[in-house]
Amino acid sequence: MSTESLRIVLVYPDLLSTYGDRGNLLILARRAQQRGMPVEAIEVRSDQPMPTSADIYLIGGGEDGPQALGAQRLLADGGLHRAAAQGAVIFGVCAGYQLLGASFFAKGTQYAGLELLDLRSDRGPSRAVGELAGDIDPRLGLPPLSGFENHGGRTHLGPGVAPLARVTAGIGNDGATEGAWRGKLLGTYSHGPALARNPALADLLLRWATGAHQLPPLDDTWADRLRAERRAAVAARV
Amino acid sequence: MTDAKLPLRAKVASSVSRTAGALSRAAGRGDGSVIGGWLGLKIDPDLLAHLAAGRAIALISGTNGKTTTTRLTTAAVGVLGPVATNSFGANMPTGHTSALAKAGNTPYAVLEVDEHYLSQVLDATNPHVVALLNLSRDQLDRAKEVAMMAQLWRSALVRHPQVRVVANADDPMVVWSVTPPVVQGQYVQGPQVTWFSAGQRWHDDSWVCPECGSTIQRNGEQWWCSGCPMRRPQPHWVVEDDGVLDPGGAWHKVTLQLPGRVNIGNAATALAVAAEFGVRPVDAVYRLRDVASIAGRYAQVQRDGRNIRLLLAKNPASWLEAFDMADEAPTLLSINARDPDGLDTSWLFDVDFSPLRGRQVLITGDRAYDLAVRLTVNDVPFQHVRTFAAAVAEVPPGRLEVIANYTAFQDIRAELDRVN
Ligand SMILES: [Zn+2]
Numbered sequence: 001m002s003t004e005s006l007r008i009v010l011v012y013p014d015l016l017s018t019y020g021d022r023g024n025l026l027i028l029a030r031r032a033q034q035r036g037m038p039v040e041a042i043e044v045r046s047d048q049p050m051p052t053s054a055d056i057y058l059i060g061g062g063e064d065g066p067q068a069l070g071a072q073r074l075l076a077d078g079g080l081h082r083a084a085a086q087g088a089v090i091f092g093v094c095a096g097y098q099l100l101g102a103s104f105f106a107k108g109t110q111y112a113g114l115e116l117l118d119l120r121s122d123r124g125p126s127r128a129v130g131e132l133a134g135d136i137d138p139r140l141g142l143p144p145l146s147g148f149e150n151h152g153g154r155t156h157l158g159p160g161v162a163p164l165a166r167v168t169a170g171i172g173n174d175g176a177t178e179g180a181w182r183g184k185l186l187g188t189y190s191h192g193p194a195l196a197r198n199p200a201l202a203d204l205l206l207r208w209a210t211g212a213h214q215l216p217p218l219d220d221t222w223a224d225r226l227r228a229e230r231r232a233a234v235a236a237r238v
Numbered sequence: 239m240t241d242a243k244l245p246l247r248a249k250v251a252s253s254v255s256r257t258a259g260a261l262s263r264a265a266g267r268g269d270g271s272v273i274g275g276w277l278g279l280k281i282d283p284d285l286l287a288h289l290a291a292g293r294a295i296a297l298i299s300g301t302n303g304k305t306t307t308t309r310l311t312t313a314a315v316g317v318l319g320p321v322a323t324n325s326f327g328a329n330m331p332t333g334h335t336s337a338l339a340k341a342g343n344t345p346y347a348v349l350e351v352d353e354h355y356l357s358q359v360l361d362a363t364n365p366h367v368v369a370l371l372n373l374s375r376d377q378l379d380r381a382k383e384v385a386m387m388a389q390l391w392r393s394a395l396v397r398h399p400q401v402r403v404v405a406n407a408d409d410p411m412v413v414w415s416v417t418p419p420v421v422q423g424q425y426v427q428g429p430q431v432t433w434f435s436a437g438q439r440w441h442d443d444s445w446v447c448p449e450c451g452s453t454i455q456r457n458g459e460q461w462w463c464s465g466c467p468m469r470r471p472q473p474h475w476v477v478e479d480d481g482v483l484d485p486g487g488a489w490h491k492v493t494l495q496l497p498g499r500v501n502i503g504n505a506a507t508a509l510a511v512a513a514e515f516g517v518r519p520v521d522a523v524y525r526l527r528d529v530a531s532i533a534g535r536y537a538q539v540q541r542d543g544r545n546i547r548l549l550l551a552k553n554p555a556s557w558l559e560a561f562d563m564a565d566e567a568p569t570l571l572s573i574n575a576r577d578p579d580g581l582d583t584s585w586l587f588d589v590d591f592s593p594l595r596g597r598q599v600l601i602t603g604d605r606a607y608d609l610a611v612r613l614t615v616n617d618v619p620f621q622h623v624r625t626f627a628a629a630v631a632e633v634p635p636g637r638l639e640v641i642a643n644y645t646a647f648q649d650i651r652a653e654l655d656r657v658n
Pocket of ligand 1: 447448449450451452463464465466467468
């Protein structure tokens with residue numbers, strides 16, 4: 001943590017917050033506060049400079065036009081790159097995941113991404129819409145990923161990143177792997193408020209940001225019930 | 239138009255459509271409006287155009303408020319004579335066909351149109367006026383994104399420059415969709431637009447200018463683009479207090495049985511649409527108070543000493559409106575994510591549920607656990623119940639507000655014997 005409070009930035013909610021993405025900010029802030037950590041939640045609009053000294057940056061999903069605009073402004077601003085170089089945690093979801101890579105497609109045109117993760121995205125044969133589940137990289141020590149995806153892209157990982165998960169339901173990157181991570185940077189196609197269904201992933205981001213090896217457990221009764229219900233729904237469909 | 243004037247093929251199709259509707263109702267398969275229209279269209283794809291010919295028609299479209307606005311507009315235009323309408327919310331071409339066939343010979347029709355079908359229905363019905371209410375996120379897993387929908391509307395309107403448009407000045411997406419595009423430096427001729435301002439709570443889908451991609455700035459009710467000439471037009475019809483200011487500057491008090499400021503806005507829109515047919519607001523405004531509930535929406539039911547009121551909320555914008563309408567009373571929230579609702583529940587995090595703090599909150603529905611997680615994050619205490627009956631038993635006698643999304647609403651309505 002850079003200061004006495006945990007600073008969490010929601011990146012460009014005016015462009016990249018199409019699917020309840022603000023939920024990830026609310027969930028992280030609450031889970032930190034319940035452990036007694038003071039939190040400063042900062043929403044940075046696309047016409048404002050990106051602060052470089054925050055602890056966690058959240059990049060959400062968006063339509064094609066706003067995604068391309070968001071990537072252009074982040075490249076021009078440079079603040080997110082400086083934050084990454086200083087060891088900040090970055091969590092990208094859906095369009096926000098794609099734009100962390102080298103390139104992505106929006107409105108039929110290829111756009112340059114931020115090149116923070118070694119991956120590139122193109123268009124798939126069909127839109128991936130529905131439940132997304134997968135077994136997370138064992139090195140991260142997390143229970144299975146549970147989410148909902150809605151994207152037309154396919155993402156190809158380079159050697160510089162590891163897949164976040166092996167897909168057990170849905171498409172993710174390409175039907176086999178889902179998401180990517182390197183260091184304290186992590187992206188997923190589990191869109192919108194992904195952390196609502198994955199409280200352990202929320203805590204991973206908090207541990208990365210604070211350097212804590214362990215965090216006091218919280219009551220996740222409802223999230224656990226939601227995860228179990230979604231797991232049953234996915235199983236019933238197969 | 240009467241059946242006698244229809245071409246033979248259309249006449250047969252129209253009659254089949256009515257018979258199938260009656261059969262479907264008799265068989266208990268709902269109100270019959272969709273299946274009847276579908277059979278009719280199978281026989282004559284031009285049936286909708288035939289049935290529309292000779293009528294003065296208003297189309298009402300947008301993400302939110304179209305069913306209520308259609309009902310209020312039907313009441314207002316009723317000043318002039320019989321009005322055909324798709325009052326059960328069957329808002330695709332099959333529903334329109336069925337509604338017009340069933341209505342027989344009426345000089346007027348007011349049709350609610352699903353926003354995805356506006357282009358097709360404009361072509362088929364050649365309406366006198368189109369009302370465009372708003373465009374916001376809805377059914378994210380399969381609906382077109384907001385900007386794409388605005389583009390579809392724009393392309394459709396360019397093909398119908400003679401249609402009169404009643405449009406929402408407060409929604410940049412709507413304003414852009416009725417603004418004619420510039421082609422090779424020339425403005426394409428656009429429709430004649432009457433602007434209304436009904437007050438819009440939801441702004442999260444219009445931060446980026448659809449014309450140039452710059453940021454939309456806001457100050458009070460005004461909005462403007464920081465990169466191009468797009469800005470809020472001066473509205474002709476404005477909601478002011480509990481009434482409507484008409485283009486002539488006269489203020490009309492609006493008294494409704496329907497709750498909430500949002501319905502004063504819907505009433506203003508209805509009066510503006512009716513005015514395009516020559517109806518004076520002073521003559522129409524009294525008829526609006528006859529509208530009590532619409533396919534169960536806003537309906538009040540007595541059950542075991544509880545006065546249960548039903549509010550439908552389909553997407554973030556309409557949840558905000560529902561909280562505004564609901565009394566400070568025990569509140570049941572019910573969420574499903576079946577096909578008609580959209581499969582994705584992410585939008586729950588676009589809604590701030592904090593207005594419910596301090597009320598007794600109960601949750602139910604297929605996706606109650608999604609709601610439970612959301613309410614926990616929002617610090618809103620709640621009880622989870624398995625059934626509607628259990629919810630009724632959990633609250634004291636008196637008012638129970640029920641806010642539900644589409645299929646959850648229909649489930650509860652069925653438990654209350656399909657209350658209208
Ligand atoms: Zn602009």
